[in-house]
Amino acid sequence: MMIIRKATSADLSAVESVYHEIHDAEEKGIITTGWLRGIYPVRAVAERALQRDDLFVMEEDGVICGAALINQIQVDVYAGAPWKHDVPDDQVCVLHTLVISPKANGRGLGKQFVRFYEDYALKNGMPELRIDTNEKNMRARAMYRKLGYEEIGIVPTVFNGIPNVNLVLLEKYLK
Numbered sequence: 001m002m003i004i005r006k007a008t009s010a011d012l013s014a015v016e017s018v019y020h021e022i023h024d025a026e027e028k029g030i031i032t033t034g035w036l037r038g039i040y041p042v043r044a045v046a047e048r049a050l051q052r053d054d055l056f057v058m059e060e061d062g063v064i065c066g067a068a069l070i071n072q073i074q075v076d077v078y079a080g081a082p083w084k085h086d087v088p089d090d091q092v093c094v095l096h097t098l099v100i101s102p103k104a105n106g107r108g109l110g111k112q113f114v115r116f117y118e119d120y121a122l123k124n125g126m127p128e129l130r131i132d133t134n135e136k137n138m139r140a141r142a143m144y145r146k147l148g149y150e151e152i153g154i155v156p157t158v159f160n161g162i163p164n165v166n167l168v169l170l171e172k173y174l175k
Contacts, residue, residue: 002109004116007046007055007067014064015057016043018101025102034134040160041097045069049097058100058113065104069096070117075132077155077167084152085173087128093121095131098140110140114147118174127174134159135166144170 007015023037035041049055049069058066074094095117100109121129133140135154145151149170159165 002058002060002112004056004058004066004113006053007050007057009050011055011057011064011067012043012046012050015046015055015067015099018064018067018099019043019046021102022099031102031139032136033140034136034162034165036162039162041099045097045160056113056116058109060104066098066100066109066113068098068113068117070094070120071096072126074130075159075167077157078130078132078169081153081155081169083128083130083171084150085128085171091126092128092130093117093124093126095129098131110143111147114143118172122174129172129174131170132167133170135168137168141168148172 019041022033025031026033026035046055052071054069054071056068056070057064071094072089072092074092098110098113118129131144131149149172151168152171153169155167155169157165157167159167
């Protein structure tokens with residue numbers, strides 16, 4: 001059975017393993033995320049999220065196969081973005097660092113996680129959804145587009161220590 005829940009400290013090593021699986025697949029040319037091993041994402045990303053209580057994991061039959069951060073922390077480049085919905089910050093929910101184990105690719109788990117994110121945002125009074133992804137991550141961009149997210153801009157930035165990233169900003173408003 002598949003569940004998505006708040007992470008606990010016991011989940012950190014499993015989340016870190018998924019990060020490593022993604023870096024392995026990137027280095028082998030199987031996927032393209034634009035992330036770099038040793039820079040982003042790393043265990044410290046999950047540890048900080050756990051401390052803030054905004055790390056979520058996807059678990060299937062006791063095995064962690066995905067994770068993401070869900071919070072209201074908007075990346076600095078969001079400030080000047082041409083968002084279509086001008087809402088107060090307390091109505092904005094952001095999905096960060098969505099990872100699904102490459103071993104589970106093609107099963108729709110990323111879509112399931114995004115739907116969980118949308119439900120979570122609505123239940124918590126945040127109808128404005130924002131996501132960002134590397135311009136190179138065509139798989140994520142296609143998934144978000146299919147789920148109704150609109151690309152509202154691409155911003156050059158240093159992203160979590162990775163230089164020369166063109167960060168795609170996405171938005172969806174839930175009525």
